[in-house]
Amino acid sequence: MTHTLPNLPYSAEDLSPAISAKTIEFHHGKHHQAYVNNLNNLIVGTKFENADLETIIKEADGGIFNNGAQVWNHTFYFFAFSPKPQKAPTGKLLDLINAQFGSFEQFKEKFTSAAASLFGSGWAWLVVNKEGKLEITQESNAGNPIRKGLRPLLTCDVWEHAYYLDYQNRRPDYLKGFWDIIDWKVIEERLK
Amino acid sequence: MSFQLPKLNYDYNALEPYIDATTMEIHYTKHHGGYTNNLNAAIEGTSLSELPIEEILKDISKHSAAVRNNGGGFYNHNLFWEIMGPNGGGMPSGELLKAIEKTFGSFQEFKDKFSNAAATRFGSGWAWLIMQNGSLKVFSTPNQDNPLMDVAEQKGFPILGLDVWEHAYYLKYQNRRPEYINNFWNVINWKAVEEKYMIGLK
Known part of the structure; x- marks a missing residue:
């Protein structure tokens, strides 16, 4: 399967001043995207070619683990943010x-x-x-x-x-x- | 005795345009300064405060994470500032060039190998x-570890570090680490690296 970069549920400037638009643009648009691209290139012809990210996190090593886990980690990180957050747990x-x-x-x-x-x-x-x-x-x-x-x-x-x-x-x-x-x-x- | 942040032999803007003045200033005063202060705090009142940094690093597995991280950070940055300078770049000469050509085939092959080690860390x-039993070797370490430490995968005397x-x-470069690595070759002070090589030969 081909992994894709998820779109963020907010605009790059929405998290300012905590995180600037410039940081979000590089972090999501360059770093997160690069992990997705690297992963897609690395899994070709391996047993992880059709594996989901959780399987890769549990079983892979080296570059496939690094890039697969970083795709998952960044998605998990970015999706916890909101410009209008619920401020505390209930x-x-x-x-x-x-x-x-x-x-x-x-x-x-x-x-x-x-x-x-x-x-x-x-x-x-x-x-x-x-x-x-x-x-x-x-x-x-x-x-x-x-x-x-x-x-x-x-x-x-x-x-x-x-x-x-x-x-x-x-x-x-x-x-x-x-x-x-x-x-x-x-x-x-x-x-x- | 406590460790001192060494003086830089050049201005913050001396490595422009390859390394910008803002990066140099923060890197030197905040990061290197931080490692120096934290190292001193970690060894204060212990027997380590009487030792040279090389002696501390060589038995690093016996010491705390704070000593390993900050001791490495202190030493590594000392070396980093030393092996760079204004009007840098070009090629090594003399004995070091001969040794590089003998070990790696050519200066270009060495550059490719070192750049690849830096890019893939x-x-x-x-x-x-590094110099390992008289011969040259390229590799990389995580975090602030270095080849003087007993925990390093490869041990030896470092003569160039990135x-x-x-x-x-x-x-300056954001996610473009390869561009930073490529520009590093323009600021290397090969004379300083050659001096380290001669020390390592002794």
């Missing part, structure tokens, strides 16, 4: 967050710290583990928690390309803006 | 030309 998701982290505020601090302290390129994740509890994890480079049997709910891209045009070395400022554009309605849907 | 990291963290090129 219902079952809020209950799980409170049970695991004490409060939404404490969860945000812990997730922010995971994203801030990841050295090099990678992703911070909120996942549901096998016991149905929430966990915060870090993955380097293209890493994705599905490979470890975890179910992702939320991710933050801390590759420098995600924030360097807007924030340069100030990753903590990018992380502050990140919380302003997460649409918790989307994350609640992912829990269902 | 997935995520953040460095491409290296930073391919996105912070090294994103303001």
